[in-house]
Amino acid sequence: MKRKRKALKGLGPKYGTSVRKRYTKALSTLRARRQCPRCGSYRFKRVAIGIWECEKCGYKVAGAAYTIS
Numbered sequence: 875m876k877r878k879r880k881a882l883k884g885l886g887p888k889y890g891t892s893v894r895k896r897y898t899k900a901l902s903t904l905r906a907r908r909q910c911p912r913c914g915s916y917r918f919k920r921v922a923i924g925i926w927e928c929e930k931c932g933y934k935v936a937g938a939a940y941t942i943s
């Protein structure tokens with residue numbers, strides 16, 4: 875059985891592939907820099923689950939847990 879495996883920290887093989895994929899995607903979106911839709915500043919960050927706030931202009935938006943769409 876040939877299968878490429880990517881070692882992922884934090885999640886063991888007991889989780890399914892889809893869960894791991896989602897986990898990786900969530901992590902990468904969390905790390906990605908976000909741009910404020912109002913002032914364009916990159917100091918836009920998640921202050922709580924589902925809430926994003928711009929440190930520059932104070933713009934607050936409710937979005938998904940890991941990303942804004």
Ligand SMILES: [Zn+2]
Binds near residue numbers: 912913928930931933
């Ligand atoms: Zn802003």
